[in-house]
Amino acid sequence: MSEIGTFSGRHVLAELDGVEPRLLDDPEFLREALRTAVTEAGAKVIDVLAHRFEPHGVTVLAMLAESHASVHAYPEIGAAFADVFTCGERADPELAVRLLARALGTESVRTTTAHRGHGARQLVEPVGRGLSRSWTVEEVLFETRTPFQHVLIGRTAQGVSLFCDEERQSTEATQLTYHEALMVPPMLLAKRLRRVLIIGSSEGVASRIAADAGALVDHVDIDREAVRACAEHLPYGYTPEELAAAERGDGAVRVHYRDGWEFLGDCEPGYDVVVIDLPDENDDPAAQHNRLYGAEFLARCAAVLAPGGVVSSQAGCPTMWRNDTLITAWRRFTEAFGTVVYYGSDEHEWAFLSGRREPGEPDLRLEELAYRPETIDATALRGNTVPPLRVRASAPPGRGA
Template sequence: MDPTPVPPAPLPVGRHVLAELTDVDAAVLDDVAALRGALHDALGAAGAQVRQIVAEAFAPQGATVVALLAESHASVHTWPEYATAHVDVFTCGDAADPELAVRLLAAALGASVRRLDVIERGGPAAAVTEPISPGLTRRWALGTVHHRATTPYQRVLIADTAHGVTLFCDDERQSAEATQLVYHEALFAPAALLAARCERVLVIGSSEGVVSEMAVAAGATRVDHVDIDPDCVRACAEHLPYGYTPGRLAAAERHEGPVHVHYGDGREFVERAAGRYDVIVVDLPDERPDEPEAQLNRLYAADFLAGCAQRLTEGGVVVCQAGSPALWRDATLRAAWRRFHDVFGPGGVVYAGSDEHEWAFLVGCPAAPADPVTTMVARLATLPVPPATIDAAWLRTRTVPPATLRRGFASAARHDDAGDGRHGRSAMSTPRRSRSR
């Protein structure tokens, strides 16, 4: 009888953190003794067991410090002339926290963390469990992990999935190679077709840079792209096969060419904007009503939407990612539908539903054409680069809002007319209190 098969031993599991530290005083980066002490203390405070440290100073400047750990290793390489240090910490098991060690080291050196990548090593095949709605999740099996990092704003992961290279933020899929064109064209094309012009465009969010490039292809001569998370934008440019490339992003960061990238809060940018825009695109992860203090909720508030409307040129439009029309997860969409009608009125809102149930978009038009769909169909052939996934039939069918939205609005309008005698204005037109901080 054959002996009982012996299961393979589990692979060692560890985390490897790679970081770039900047804004460090040159004297600190040349002080080998201080570097040894700072690395030793940071590793110990993060739970690692330091066995020995070796260091060497180089002429005319710079140093390398390497720590041998019971859990694996850590190293620091410095470039005083650039005020920069590169750090890596690899630990196996759960006793030590390599990311904490890097952040403690950065604090000890007075450094800024320009970039921080976390690579999972060993263990079973990786996966992401994405929350969809209460009681429902979706599990993404991961292939090659191209980038994993925790920024000051979110956890960012870029990895291969069944949908190609995929971007996750805080475990929520933001875009994927197989579907990103369907998403971005449904977001941008209807707005571009409804706007009287498409010369000046403001994009808030949309880290991948696809919308910025679509705007330029549509004839925009100036695109201001505002995103709060530079680490995420740069990771997208480096690792996603769509949107910005590293070279195009670097030029946009230098404000060379039609696209100008600004890192900061979108709400503050709109409040201080001096110019006006033909199209304003707000492309964010879903609103988080269960997290009232989440920063992105401020960019879903009615007063922010009204502020965007005030920054439009004559004939300009605002378009927002508004959630999913699926019945079991449409609360975000219904809330956005009400807000858009509060700001733009019943005749000033155009619905655009994606070919997948995941996404829907709302376009606010202060000066809406009498027949928005006919206007979009007529203008479709005038776009310099026609959309690949949108045609006249799409515009006629995908701009019909779901019955839950149409019936809800009609019901509220009837109730308002019966209740106080006002005609042509629904109860939802009453300004709503903003939930912004």
């Protein structure tokens, strides 16, 4: 008895804008561009057909051993729409779209990827030098490549989960532990809690925590598509209705789809807490978010603080085989601020740093906070604010808490 394999495939839809009109009205050019792109992406081409419409416009269809690819060109608007579907793992439809966009000299590309068929998908997340972990994604709820990152929302053993560029950002099971560790210490360290600025943190949980604590919140995120996808598909954070209100500036939270660096240059100062919650800092020179971890960015954040205000950031992992980012962040914070508080979550893998310009002994008293955390109590605050020895040893003498 023969065994029937599990069918699966990827279906990529793409909008390519800013293409020279004469290229979009050239059937032979488009035929060869599509043939070359899918071939270099690993597909086997059976045939390619092209048809030119009057007065202008071209459709090209490639029949593939793996399925199909097509391009519909609109010279009058300088745009083309691509559709690439491949079965199995040999061909890469996302690569085919990127190669096609390059051949057309495209100014901007917007893609959406859907996974067709049955069977769970394995997502491999790098977690350190020579190390990775594999997530079984039982169902993909949303996936696209925005202008800034690859975003996937799907069901895992930890519930609905968010991945950006193949890195887990949050899961339904553990997100509150993460977000309270991010938000509660800086809210306690700040002298007052009237205005909060959050940079990143697409899910919206951090904004809701700050608003529940009584603050007015400015939430800045460069990736509009990711924030809206989180509101639509995640069972935590913003609801679509809450996000729509925040986009209008209606309520305690206002959402700004802007670059965090630029926002700091023209915002009204006087924030009591500034929170930086971004994907992990890495050694990829093309990763635009890395500049939002450096000493200059910390200085820009500190410049918009009110007296007694606090800057806080997700700072990396304390495990000794993965602590380079944390040690670097600790050095930056202790050089930039007179008071630095470490908080290492005892039920998560991440550590967080909060800095206040004024020197002094931190006084973290939960009873003074209007927000009531579910994953942090007074004992946790006492036990989790001591940095690991290697981290403490990396700072200049007498700096940090």
